[in-house]
Amino acid sequence: MKITMAHGSGGESTSALIKDVFSKYFKNEILDKLEDSAVVSGSSKIAVTTDSFVVTPLVFPGGDIGRLSVCGTVNDILMSGATPKYITCGAVLEEGLDIDLLDKIIASMAETAKEAGVIIVTGDTKVIENRGAEPGLIINTSGIGFIDETKESVGPYNLKDGDKLIITGNLGDHHAAILGCRMGIENNIKSDCAPLGDFVGKLKDADIRVHAMRDVTRGGLGTVLNEFASASCCNIELSEEALPVEPSVKEFCGLLGLDPMYMGNEGKAIISVHKDDAERALSLIKSAKYGENAAIIGEVIKNNKPDADNNVILNTKLGGKRIIGLMYGEGLPRIC
Amino acid sequence: MIGADINAIAEQLKNYDGEEVRIMEVCGTHTASISENGIPSMLSPKIKLISGPGCPVCVTVTAVIDKLVELSMREDTVVLTFGDLIRVKGTNKSLADAKADGAHVKMVYSPMETVTMAEKDPDHTYVFAAIGFETTAPVYANVLNEAVNKGLDNVKLLTSLKTMPQVIRWVVNNGGGIDGFIAPGHVAAITGSDIFKALSEELGLPFVVSGFEGEQLLLTIYALLRMKGNKGIKNLYKSVVTSEGNIKAKEMVDKYFEPSDASWRGMGKIQGSGLVLRKEYEKFDAGSRDLDEDHMPPGCSCASVLVGKIKPSDCPMFGKMCTPDNAHGACMVSTEGSCYNYFVSGRK
Numbered sequence: 001m002k003i004t005m006a007h008g009s010g011g012e013s014t015s016a017l018i019k020d021v022f023s024k025y026f027k028n029e030i031l032d033k034l035e036d037s038a039v040v041s042g043s044s045k046i047a048v049t050t051d052s053f054v055v056t057p058l059v060f061p062g063g064d065i066g067r068l069s070v071c072g073t074v075n076d077i078l079m080s081g082a083t084p085k086y087i088t089c090g091a092v093l094e095e096g097l098d099i100d101l102l103d104k105i106i107a108s109m110a111e112t113a114k115e116a117g118v119i120i121v122t123g124d125t126k127v128i129e130n131r132g133a134e135p136g137l138i139i140n141t142s143g144i145g146f147i148d149e150t151k152e153s154v155g156p157y158n159l160k161d162g163d164k165l166i167i168t169g170n171l172g173d174h175h176a177a178i179l180g181c182r183m184g185i186e187n188n189i190k191s192d193c194a195p196l197g198d199f200v201g202k203l204k205d206a207d208i209r210v211h212a213m214r215d216v217t218r219g220g221l222g223t224v225l226n227e228f229a230s231a232s233c234c235n236i237e238l239s240e241e242a243l244p245v246e247p248s249v250k251e252f253c254g255l256l257g258l259d260p261m262y263m264g265n266e267g268k269a270i271i272s273v274h275k276d277d278a279e280r281a282l283s284l285i286k287s288a289k290y291g292e293n294a295a296i297i298g299e300v301i302k303n304n305k306p307d308a309d310n311n312v313i314l315n316t317k318l319g320g321k322r323i324i325g326l327m328y329g330e331g332l333p334r335i336c
Numbered sequence: 337m338i339g340a341d342i343n344a345i346a347e348q349l350k351n352y353d354g355e356e357v358r359i360m361e362v363c364g365t366h367t368a369s370i371s372e373n374g375i376p377s378m379l380s381p382k383i384k385l386i387s388g389p390g391c392p393v394c395v396t397v398t399a400v401i402d403k404l405v406e407l408s409m410r411e412d413t414v415v416l417t418f419g420d421l422i423r424v425k426g427t428n429k430s431l432a433d434a435k436a437d438g439a440h441v442k443m444v445y446s447p448m449e450t451v452t453m454a455e456k457d458p459d460h461t462y463v464f465a466a467i468g469f470e471t472t473a474p475v476y477a478n479v480l481n482e483a484v485n486k487g488l489d490n491v492k493l494l495t496s497l498k499t500m501p502q503v504i505r506w507v508v509n510n511g512g513g514i515d516g517f518i519a520p521g522h523v524a525a526i527t528g529s530d531i532f533k534a535l536s537e538e539l540g541l542p543f544v545v546s547g548f549e550g551e552q553l554l555l556t557i558y559a560l561l562r563m564k565g566n567k568g569i570k571n572l573y574k575s576v577v578t579s580e581g582n583i584k585a586k587e588m589v590d591k592y593f594e595p596s597d598a599s600w601r602g603m604g605k606i607q608g609s610g611l612v613l614r615k616e617y618e619k620f621d622a623g624s625r626d627l628d629e630d631h632m633p634p635g636c637s638c639a640s641v642l643v644g645k646i647k648p649s650d651c652p653m654f655g656k657m658c659t660p661d662n663a664h665g666a667c668m669v670s671t672e673g674s675c676y677n678y679f680v681s682g683r684k
Contacts, residue, residue, distance in 0.1 A: 183445055256445070257368075257671060259372075311682065314374065315374075316372070316373050316374040316550065317373075317550070318373045318374065318375070318378070318550035318551065318554070319346055319374075319378060320373050320374025320375050320376070320377045320378045320550075321374045321377040322371060322372065322373075322374035322377065322681045322682065322683075323680075323681055323682025325679065325680040325681065325682060326680075328659070328660030328661055328676075328680065
């Protein structure tokens with residue numbers, strides 16, 4: 001069965017699609033009422049975020065657009081120090097989309113939401129005409145998380161002199177998996193797409209002094225660290241030796257002239273913690289789900305001069321230094 | 337020399353206090369590796385590394401881009417290209433601009449895709465933007481060979497192929513006092529290291545064929561320092577480069593291409609410095625001959641940068657009007673371009 005324009009009519013076909021696919025997987029007390037708005041209990045301070053997901057192919061090694069759309073939003077909430085509670089699902093379906101494929105994606109979304117401890121409380125579907133050869137699917141998710149006001153706030157402006165930077169796993173997996181798929185290159189690279197609540201919760205429970213946290217998505221680690229450095233007016237020094245990259249991803253990057261430093265991930269965070277808490281934080285992350293390859297990769301050096309450049313500096317394996325600038329272009333492969 | 341104590345060599349390069357030495361790396365992949373490894377920060381200020389004209393995108397004249405843009409706007413034609421070239425501006429437009437206007441431009445990862453696509457879609461002519469040096473010429477020859485074997489007449493190449501020895505000679509005669517060359521490893525793998533031997537004799541300068549790892553580059557720089565003032569050639573990339581090169585690849589190139597004069601961005605026409613399709617394979621040519629015009633935006637110092645007369649950071653537009661997101665010259669577009677590398681790695 002394929003999606004037709006009738007599935008977007010608002011009539012019988014729409015109801016059937018919602019009942020047979022979406023409601024089947026997204027079962028919960030709030031959503032099941034199918035009201036115009038979901039009414040939920042709250043907290044005095046909340047974090048709200050929204051993100052739209054467009055990815056080709058819809059299913060890729062290590063995940064699919066459904067899992068991605070939950071992880072992306074949940075991780076954004078986690079990174080602001082909040083506990084994710086509710087998410088929404090807006091699905092824009094292209095005419096011709098295979099309903100079995102949609103079913104698989106929605107099931108994966110529900111499963112990921114369960115894993116991440118969030119409830120999908122409201123949703124919407126629309127059908128649009130097919131815009132290209134392969135019928136696509138766009139998912140938007142918004143999320144709400146509760147903020148514990150007794151905890152210190154975290155943010156990119158909050159890096160402190162001497163902080164240690166922890167990356168929670170290997171760089172570049174998602175980007176390499178998607179690119180490999182699109183180019184038909186056979187390898188064993190899997191997307192790292194995952195909700196990161198487990199280690200974030202562990203750090204919170206252990207009262208680790210986390211100063212800044214960011215999920216390392218599009219633009220990669222290089223981009224995030226540049227934002228940290230300029231928001232906190234500091235230099236960041238990294239050790240190339242310490243950067244974790246899976247050998248198959250390294251080889252893939254070498255082949256195409258890509259730099260894992262600027263490649264997107266969907267299940268990695270960079271965390272700036274008080275230097276005295278760093279080792280404890282590292283072992284907590286390593287013991288948590290999706291944190292086994294975590295590593296301390298660098299440190300923060302505060303500038304005293306207000307007009308100084310705020311640089312991210314990489315100490316190369318060879319013994320040199322180079323500046324990790326912002327990413328330019330689209331990370332295109334080299335020519336020879 | 338491999339196996340020499342790299343730390344001791346690094347130490348000597350850091351503390352070198354002799355006469356100033358100017359070393360040119362000709363290959364864009366060397367430029368990128370030098371930046372990636374942070375090598376400039378490891379050298380004494382008296383050792384200057386200068387990036388030469390070895391980034392294929394950077395030395396392509398605007399007439400080639402203009403021709404590709406024109407082809408891509410034809411109803412029955414699709415232009416295929418590597419990623420680097422897509423953002424390089426022609427006189428008015430880049431291929432990316434043309435694509436946004438609805439032209440048929442596709443980025444591919446292998447030139448061989450030209451054959452696959454042309455086979456599937458006989459109603460369109462597929463033109464590959466075949467730019468590059470001795471390294472990529474065999475790949476394009478293979479594409480043609482495949483097209484000939486399959487009897488496809490909707491595969492064409494727009495070639496802008498260049499050869500190294502002639503431009504190196506030109507740089508020495510017109511550039512800014514180079515004391516030695518890091519010879520391009522990939523090119524030498526095809527041509528053999530002997531072509532640099534002859535050049536070394538002729539120019540009286542040392543050449544060292546190098547691989548692309550950081551340690552190899554340090555060893556190469558050290559070797560050139562020792563060889564300063566003398567002619568001679570060393571091959572430090574013996575695992576890949578032989579003295580006679582890849583004979584099969586050379587034969588393949590000879591079958592389809594012949595030497596010609598070629599126009600280089602900022603340098604003009606250099607005698608015998610290019611390759612064009614042989615007359616008998618003319619029907620595969622999308623109009624590559626006589627593409628000489630080279631439009632330089634006012635203030636652009638590409639010409640002086642490409643031959644090492646000035647450093648990228650000495651160009652008045654560098655990092656101000658000209659950045660990777662708003663590149664005026666190709667050297668700022670390509671990841672192998674000298675300006676791009678100086679900019680993103682904070683080289684001064």
